[in-house]
Every structure is written in C-alpha cells, then in structure tokens.
Amino acid sequence: MAGTGEDKLSARQELAIVALLGSSTVKGAAEQAKVSEASLFKWLKDPAFKQRLSYVRKIVTDQAFTAVGTDLQEIGRNAVATIKRNLGPPAPPAVQVRAATVALDKLANWQMVADLQEQIEGLKAQLAGQAHGEHREPPGAGGEAAGASNGADAVRVAGDAGAAAGGPDAPVHGDGVAAGPVAGPVPDEPGEAGVAPLFPPGG
Numbered sequence: 001m002a003g004t005g006e007d008k009l010s011a012r013q014e015l016a017i018v019a020l021l022g023s024s025t026v027k028g029a030a031e032q033a034k035v036s037e038a039s040l041f042k043w044l045k046d047p048a049f050k051q052r053l054s055y056v057r058k059i060v061t062d063q064a065f066t067a068v069g070t071d072l073q074e075i076g077r078n079a080v081a082t083i084k085r086n087l088g089p090p091a092p093p094a095v096q097v098r099a100a101t102v103a104l105d106k107l108a109n110w111q112m113v114a115d116l117q118e119q120i121e122g123l124k125a126q127l128a129g130q131a132h133g134e135h136r137e138p139p140g141a142g143g144e145a146a147g148a149s150n151g152a153d154a155v156r157v158a159g160d161a162g163a164a165a166g167g168p169d170a171p172v173h174g175d176g177v178a179a180g181p182v183a184g185p186v187p188d189e190p191g192e193a194g195v196a197p198l199f200p201p202g203g
Helices: 011-022 026-033 037-044 047-085 093-131 141-165
Strands: none
Touching: 011 026, 011 037, 011 047, 026 037, 037 047, 047 093
C-alpha cells in the first residue's frame, strides 16, 4: 500500500511496531518483540520503518478516538434520558427540581456556545473579506473626513495669508492703514490716513 511502508518491512519489524505502540520504552518493546534493543534502535533510524510506525500509530490513534467518541455519545444519551426521567413523577419533588436545574444549565451553556460559534464565524468572514481587499469604509465616511480636512486646511491657509498680508504682524505701508482683514482705526477727522482735507487750515 502506497505511503504505508508495509511492503518494505519484514514480519519481525511489523511485530516490533506493534510492540512499540504497546510499550512505553524501547527496551520493553524489544523484549516483547523478541529482538535486540540495538536492532530496534537501528530500525527506528530507517525511513521505511519510521514511515510505517507513523502510519500505524495514526490508525490506532484514530480508532481510539472513534471508540472514545462513541462511548461519550452513549454516555450523553443515557445522561439525557436520566434527566428526562427525573423531570416528573415518580421522582420526588427535590429530584425533579435538581433535574430541571441541570437541564436549564446545560441548555444555557449550549446557547452560549452556539452564540460564540456564530460570532467566530462572523469574524472569520470579516477577516477573509479584508484579506481579499473587500473592506470598505461606511458610505460618506471618507467624504466627510476629506471635507473636514480640506475645510480646516482652507481656514489655516486663509489665516496665514491674512497674517502675512494685513494681520497684526503685517508691515504698515505708506498710507498708515493695514491692508489685512483688520484695518486701522477709523479716522475721526478728515486729513488722517493720508487723505487731504477739504478745507485746509487758513484757507
């Protein structure tokens, strides 16, 4: 059989493999298989022997898990039947209450596990979508963020321009009036700020 190494081993090596699976030490397996310990250590370095040992160990492990699973299923069925039988008469009231409590606890645990499984499946689907580049921002989120950023930049640029052109730190030109958004004080009398009076003094 391909991949099992069965056709490359002798009968003694097959017995040694069975002994290895049933013993906790190489020495014990060698005694059980009636081979020398040195021979068994030598076989354990052989790729064909190791392949066959790994294959047989997997088969035995799978069979053991299957048998345990079958037993657990049978135990579970018996446990459920026992709880159902004690939920009503002729069981005493105290026993009925206890059985009902156990049933409700198990039902709550089952529901919690089902909810967690649903959440895990949702997270797995979300991660799979992100891995394939399907993640998208909520509608309008990108535009609002961009608009807010552009608006803030525009206000900042306008403020900088005002400070450069006519803000408090801007230079005062020949007419004595700042050219920025905040101008100098409004003159109370004609003639200020470089404007010639209509009626010069003494005229």
